[in-house]
Amino acid sequence: SAVISQKPSRDICQRGTSLTIQCQVDSQVTMMFWYRQQPGQSLTLIATANQGSEATYESGFVIDKFPISRPNLTFSTLTVSNMSPEDSSIYLCSVFRDTGELFFGEGSRLTVL
Amino acid sequence: LAKTTQPISMDSYEGQEVNITCSHNNIATNDYITWYQQFPSQGPRFIIQGYKTKVTNEVASLFIPADRKSSTLSLPRVSLSDTAVYYCLGSGGSYIPTFGRGTSLIVHP
Numbered sequence: 588s589a590v591i592s593q594k595p596s597r598d599i600c601q602r603g604t605s606l607t608i609q610c611q612v613d614s615q616v617t618m619m620f621w622y623r624q625q626p627g628q629s630l631t632l633i634a635t636a637n638q639g640s641e642a643t644y645e646s647g648f649v650i651d652k653f654p655i656s657r658p659n660l661t662f663s664t665l666t667v668s669n670m671s672p673e674d675s676s677i678y679l680c681s682v683f684r685d686t687g688e689l690f691f692g693e694g695s696r697l698t699v700l
Numbered sequence: 701l702a703k704t705t706q707p708i709s710m711d712s713y714e715g716q717e718v719n720i721t722c723s724h725n726n727i728a729t730n731d732y733i734t735w736y737q738q739f740p741s742q743g744p745r746f747i748i749q750g751y752k753t754k755v756t757n758e759v760a761s762l763f764i765p766a767d768r769k770s771s772t773l774s775l776p777r778v779s780l781s782d783t784a785v786y787y788c789l790g791s792g793g794s795y796i797p798t799f800g801r802g803t804s805l806i807v808h809p
Contacts, residue, residue, distance in 0.1 A: 620797065629787070630744070630799040679743050681797070687732055689797055691743025 593692035607666045610680035615660035624677045636663045670699045704800035718775040722788035731790035
């Protein structure tokens with residue numbers, strides 16, 4: 588089974604700053620997915636991170652606001668840039684297992700003041 | 701993308717069987733139907749997956765009719781710890797796992 592660790596688990600940030608969230612998987616995976624979950628809401632897919640190519644962003648999300656890196660098959664970062672209180676959410680990374688199950692990290696809870 | 705529709709919330713009592721139905725009219729031919737459970741402050745956790753007919757594991761059963769336009773997650777004899785949000789999604793074929801609104805299940809003593 589894939590084990591995913593995310594850092595930081597939570598953070599409190601000031602408006603206008605940026606924060607980078609790291610996601611480490613214990614096995615090589617082709618695609619890594621980044622989600623946002625706002626308070627009381629479902630998960631919204633931000634982008635798919637592919638190793639060796641640009642991330643694929645979903646409608647409503649842009650690279651300037653959420654730059655993603657994928658330097659190898661076990662690691663990815665998501666940066667939330669120029670934060671505002673509306674960016675306060677839980678950010679989760681996930682990967683597919685061989686069986687088709689999605690595994691999730693524990694999430695990074697971000698509060699923007 | 702397989703768009704899913706579920707009831708927003710359900711209430712039950714300990715010891716009862718709970719059935720949560722999900723509609724996915726445009727599911728792709730090669731998509732599996734997968735259900736996840738999410739507790740507060742945790743990432744979603746896999747419960748069960750199926751393609752058609754019935755699948756059962758130690759946690760739940762999944763019923764999928766022949767037309768695959770809906771599926772029903774069945775939780776036998778729920779307990780208070782089953783209070784969570786339950787999501788269904790079609791995934792695998794399209795490789796873009798998209799979550800619907802989910803069903804918030806509250807189990808009462």
